[in-house]
Amino acid sequence: MKPLRAAALSVLLLAAAGGAYLVGRVSAQQALVTPDEINTVEIVQSALPAVVRLDVRLRKEALQPGDDPIEVGSGFFYKRDLIVTNYHVIQDQEAITVTLSNGRQATARVEAVDPGIDIALLRVQGVTAPKTLAFGDSARLVPGQKLVVIGSPLRFQNFVSTGIFSVLASARDVPRDDGIAQEVGQYVATTASIQNGNSGGPVLDSRGAVVAVADANAAPNVAVAGMIGLALPSDLVAQSVSDLEQVGVPQRGTLGATLVDLDSLEPALREFAGLTSAEGALVDEVEAGSAAARADLRGSLRNAKGQLLAPLGDVIVAVDGVRVQNSFDVVRLVAAKRPGDTVTLTLWREGRQVKVPVTLLKRTGE
Known part of the structure; x- marks a missing residue:
């Protein structure tokens, strides 16, 4: 308990120092707000309108006794009516409901899929994207660089977590039993929280560019919540999105x-x-x-x-x-x-x- 008391005292002392200041576009009313915090707030405020919650009603034949018929995931607009998400979120879909950050809802249909890297494109009907996000360069990520994850983990929409980019993890060290993402070479491993429901949401750098797409997490065993966030590198996703739009199927190498x-x-x-x-x-x-x-x-x-x-x-x-x-x-x-x-x-x-x-x-x- 002592460390917690010391931390609380430090916060009170900083707040007492008073003084508002302006950095970027966010006005801070307390001196405890740092430039990095302001950057995080700016990223989130700018990106939130592009991030959506997906409620996917699953087909009956895909359900086991006791299963929840609704799979919740995340996604983001990259064009006015197109959303990127994970394939595993929608693979057994019967119907898809999209909820925007302001609560407005619409329906979506599957436009194209790439199970090889666990990506799907959805076309939204009835609404136009209030904001779109652009892909950044995942190859330029530096260990220790700040990352921001936005999505609907555990059904909490508009949930934000922050962390750092740690390492590009070999897919060999990320065992999967779903038969999906067999063509992923490396994952972006981050300390930012990626939990059930985050799947398909954006992982952003400090400029607000999508440098990865949330996909899974790693934990020491099934009884412990995932402690390491795993995401698909944006370079891989952007290439897939381009292929899906132009050809309809991914164009990575295959032997046949x-x-x-x-x-x-x-x-x-x-x-x-x-x-x-x-x-x-x-x-x-x-x-x-x-x-x-x-x-x-x-x-x-x-x-x-x-x-x-x-x-x-x-x-x-x-x-x-x-x-x-x-x-x-x-x-x-x-x-x-x-x-x-x-x-x-x-x-x-x-x-x-x-x-x-x-x-x-x-x-x-x-």
């Missing part, structure tokens, strides 16, 4: 082949193939006309029970010289490329290592 983690195979099967390591990804099925097919990647055979048969197909052990542990590594490394780029796969094929160049193709559907 299904992969199986090598460590999931029976040791005897790996040994028969001459493999001495469990690191890598087995090529299972190759889609006709895909980049993998054009590069003559060899798929695997299965029996009537779906069991893999020897000899195995190609095993990917590296992408552009970077060793891979599993199929996830392959997917995210290839996804960092664009159509027309060429990646060099190091393969284990018929008992020896070979290198095969693969030219990536434009995606035409998901």
